Amino acid sequence: MSKGAGRLFMSGGILMLTGLFLLPLGLAVIGLIPVTASIFAADFWEFIGEPSVRQSLGISLVLGVLPPLLAGYTAFWFLSRRSQLPTWIAPLLAMPHVAFAVGMGLLLLPGGLASRMLPGSWEFFQSLFVDKSLSFLVVVLWLKELPFVLLMTAVALHSAPLKQWRLVARTFGYRDIDYFWRLVFPYLLKKLRLPLCVVAIYGVSVVDVASVVGPNTPGPLAVRVLGWSQEFTDLSQQRALWGTALLFIMGLVTLAFVWLHERCACLWASRQLSQGVPVSRRVVHLYQEFGRIMGTAGVYLSILLTGAAFFTLILWSVIESWPVHTMIPQAWTWSHWQWEWEEVVNALMQTGFLALGVASGALIFVVVALELEAKTQRQLPDILMLLPLIIPQLALVFIWQQVVGVHSLTAPFLWVFWAQLIFAISYVWLTLAATYRRFSRIWLLQAKVLGYSDMQAWVKIKLRMLLAPLILAWTVAFSVSVLLYLPTVILGAGRVITITVEATAYGSGFDRSLAALYAFAQVVLPLVVFIGGAWLARRFRVEDPATGRAEA
Amino acid sequence: MFKAGRVPLIVTLWLVCVALSQGEELITDDWQVTLQEARGQTVYFHGWGGSTEANRYLRWAAQEIQQQYGVRLQHVRLGDVSESVALVRQEMVNNQARSAVDLIWVNGKNFHALKDVGALLGELSARVPNAALLDPEQPFTEDFGVPTDDYELPWGMAQFHLWIKNEELQEDGAVTPRSLLEYAQRNPGRITYPKPPEFHGTTFLKQLLLALSGDDPRLQAPITDEARSELFELLFTYLDTLHPYAWRQGQAFPNSAAEQQRLMLDGRLSMAPNFNPAALTGLQARGQVSNHVRQTSFGATAITNHHFLAIPKASVNQAGALVVLNFLLSEDAQRQKADPQIWGDPPVIKFSESKDVVGMPFPPAPEPHVTWHDALESAWRARYE
Structure with missing residues (x-):
């Protein structure tokens, strides 16, 4: 690249980073200051003192802490004895959280598919899974987040020089299992810090899944904040504000927890390593067995249940009637599909084009930002790039709406595109940044020695070698765009009707067949993209000689 | 507000209206503009x-x-x-x-x-x-x-009632607070209502209050402290007795009428609230609701809005x-x-x-005064949420 072009790239990139991403987020943070400051009012402490508010806080804390821990350890246990992931993990990400929750409910709760098809099992399911309980909600979140954490763990493992580590560990006389927990585990925790933070924040802020299967006397804080914000009395509006501030603080608390857990675990591992005292054989054995069972059971349960939930959705969309206590449906029909076909196709078209644009835009944005990093030798703080996932979405969207205001009518697609882009950028950053930063400049230098220009080297070497993670990041961004609800409805002024908007509406109704049909339609696009992406990534896999492994 | 000086103006306007023949064309002209626009x-x-x-x-x-x-x-x-x-x-x-x-x-x-x-x-x-x-x-x-x-202009009409799967729930052709409670005690876990402030849930409470108080006329007037403490005592004593026998022992409630209706169709509940009295026929004709389900009022009258x-x-x-x-x-x-x-x-x-x-199948009852609405919701939430 010539000097002029380089400078142009730099200034253009910085302009884009600031204008598209940092500025609107800064704006939102400024908007949040008075909200957060409202907690210094005297009534706020009265509000917090209410037993039901404290209970909600407790529930949200559990949701922010347990799912990342459970998903994290299940993934570690599973991968501590395997080097490969089952191939169908990536497509599991295509299942939206709420469709998964609905599917789990339709499947596992008493009266659901399982209890209908296995006669006499009603009581069993009733005792095992309690509708609208914290325990069921935690199980749903754990199994739903697991594929994401697994994938992130696998990405991290792929880039570690495992062979050398193992060799060193063996020379020092460690067993393989010790080697994993003392050497690999701390490394993984560091690499997974951001994904686990995202899972934690999701737990704190989740609304849709929590209202489908979660407790409601009282519910988690996020659900109540949404409820207060929809009540329009001065008191409930005030509570919604306080709740938003609390959500933001809770988010920070769970982040601190993830970090603290990582510090403690690493400390433990390094002490184990330096002292080299093997724990008693019995304890190790028990732990190993427990881990083996939990890891395997968790992962296969997650795969099985996602598949079954998907199947349940298809099934319900063609059921005409299914009287209770009968093993199979009484009547089948295509009429739901015939009635809705046109609407579904229209919504899918809008959704698909929007998601194509958003995913590509986010990918380009992040690659430019990462190239800027490489050029300036300075790293953007990850926390900054993940800000959109940390600020409560409802607050963020309403602050933007205030600014966008009337202009949302003149170009609704543009605003929805932009809002979705910001969330997609965070997810792309999450999936791509670590791998991209690790790319060794030596390859580019070698290419230049061989006579390639900067641009040629970049396209032919770097892009080519990073193709698989780039594809993965793009598919994640695509499904994020498909699944975003609030930014689409509020900033799109009702002009942008995606399949998720429709699925949310039908999901609130009585008609289970249509709810299932739209939920299925919602899964279709991400599913196709994930399967296609997985195939492409495999097709264009490039070996990285440094680690002896294929990239992602 | 009526001022004598305005009389000529009003008369003129009236004359203009009459002159434009039956007053209809005036509307029609405006309406033509609206249609064009x-x-x-x-x-x-x-x-x-x-x-x-x-x-x-x-x-x-x-x-x-x-x-x-x-x-x-x-x-x-x-x-x-x-x-x-x-x-x-x-x-x-x-x-x-x-x-x-x-x-x-x-x-x-x-x-x-x-x-x-x-x-x-x-x-x-x-x-x-x-x-x-x-x-x-x-x-x-x-x-x-x-x-x-x-x-706002009305678009449709609604009348609060219950879908029931079991005739035992009724007494004298309607579900009453007593028959509901007795049924719940015999069949624990089969009764519930949507969580207020969802409007079917709040209406369930209002309907219950009407039935328990024998249509107390104070419910049609702005709420007073005296009426509140007296009538809420009735309501919450009843709910405190009902909840241990309710679905999930009153520890959780459906989020909406739609959710409760689904639970009922799954065979997990015996009743669900509904607001559209003509819907059931169509749903049964399409096979979406079993023919055993019938509708009945909750109490002698049904809140109509x-x-x-x-x-x-x-x-x-x-x-x-x-x-x-x-x-x-x-x-x-x-x-x-x-x-x-x-x-x-x-x-x-x-x-x-x-x-x-x-037509409306049940004798209509008016909504209680709006002040009761807020009071009911906040009292319920303070107690059970």
Whole structure:
């Protein structure tokens, strides 16, 4: 690249980073200051003192802490004895959280598919899974987040020089299992810090899944904040504000927890390593067995249940009637599909084009930002790039709406595109940044020695070698765009009707067949993209000689 | 307010009206302008999108309106219409001159929230010719105790009742607080109600209060401390007794009537609330609800109310919204809506010939005064949430 072009790239990139991403987020943070400051009012402490508010806080804390821990350890246990992931993990990400929750409910709760098809099992399911309980909600979140954490763990493992580590560990006389927990585990925790933070924040802020299967006397804080914000009395509006501030603080608390857990675990591992005292054989054995069972059971349960939930959705969309206590449906029909076909196709078209644009835009944005990093030798703080996932979405969207205001009518697609882009950028950053930063400049230098220009080297070497993670990041961004609800409805002024908007509406109704049909339609696009992406990534896999492994 | 000096003016105006022959042409002229202006507009109609019947009915309406008036009706289906109410209120805060919403399906607190901030277009009945067809015998000048003041027009009517799967729930042809409690005690875990402030849940409480107090007249007046402590004592003593036998021992409640209806169809509950008395026939005809289900009132009378349509003052396609509103109040559209095979939502206009009109099956009870509504909700939440 010539000097002029380089400078142009730099200034253009910085302009884009600031204008598209940092500025609107800064704006939102400024908007949040008075909200957060409202907690210094005297009534706020009265509000917090209410037993039901404290209970909600407790529930949200559990949701922010347990799912990342459970998903994290299940993934570690599973991968501590395997080097490969089952191939169908990536497509599991295509299942939206709420469709998964609905599917789990339709499947596992008493009266659901399982209890209908296995006669006499009603009581069993009733005792095992309690509708609208914290325990069921935690199980749903754990199994739903697991594929994401697994994938992130696998990405991290792929880039570690495992062979050398193992060799060193063996020379020092460690067993393989010790080697994993003392050497690999701390490394993984560091690499997974951001994904686990995202899972934690999701737990704190989740609304849709929590209202489908979660407790409601009282519910988690996020659900109540949404409820207060929809009540329009001065008191409930005030509570919604306080709740938003609390959500933001809770988010920070769970982040601190993830970090603290990582510090403690690493400390433990390094002490184990330096002292080299093997724990008693019995304890190790028990732990190993427990881990083996939990890891395997968790992962296969997650795969099985996602598949079954998907199947349940298809099934319900063609059921005409299914009287209770009968093993199979009484009547089948295509009429739901015939009635809705046109609407579904229209919504899918809008959704698909929007998601194509958003995913590509986010990918380009992040690659430019990462190239800027490489050029300036300075790293953007990850926390900054993940800000959109940390600020409560409802607050963020309403602050933007205030600014966008009337202009949302003149170009609704543009605003929805932009809002979705910001969330997609965070997810792309999450999936791509670590791998991209690790790319060794030596390859580019070698290419230049061989006579390639900067641009040629970049396209032919770097892009080519990073193709698989780039594809993965793009598919994640695509499904994020498909699944975003609030930014689409509020900033799109009702002009942008995606399949998720429709699925949310039908999901609130009585008609289970249509709810299932739209939920299925919602899964279709991400599913196709994930399967296609997985195939492409495999097709264009490039070996990285440094680690002896294929990239992602 | 009446000033003698204005008499000549009023007389002149009256004369002008008469001169323009039967006063009708005056409206017609304005209406012609509206129709012309509306042609080619797209009307964004925000409303709850969870009702398949309503959605398909509106699809039919959209085709008719396109054909007859050249107006495109875009139904914006939402999981909860209060999302749009919040949007319109935010627009008011922003002083936005153009609203994203052209027409909105509301009642109760959502209407109050819009009316309170002055977001709605007034004098609707003068702007919409078919408002003249509205059935004067129906009490739609109030919406949950707040005067509509012509800021919304009724679209359909509703009557609170229960779907039940088991005749044992009834006594003398209705579910009463006593029969409900006795049934629950014999069959623990089969009774519940949607969690207030969901409006079926709150209406369940109101209906319970009416039945327990023997239609106490104080419920129709603004709430007083004395009435509150006396009547709430009745209500909460009853609920405290019922909850241990309720679904999930009263530790959790369905989030909506739709959710409770699904639970009932899954065989997990014996009853569910509903607001549209004509819906069951259609649902049973389509096989979506078993034929064992029947509907009954909760208490001797049934709270009867309306759902409404309103237009934001700042709506961009206002003429189009008026045309759509006018069409939805036409005899044709109201008849189609009342057909149980299509939606089964009771009409709000008087039909020219009243054959097979859906009437209200239960003796109507008015809504308790609006002050009771808020008091009930906050007392319930303080106690059970």
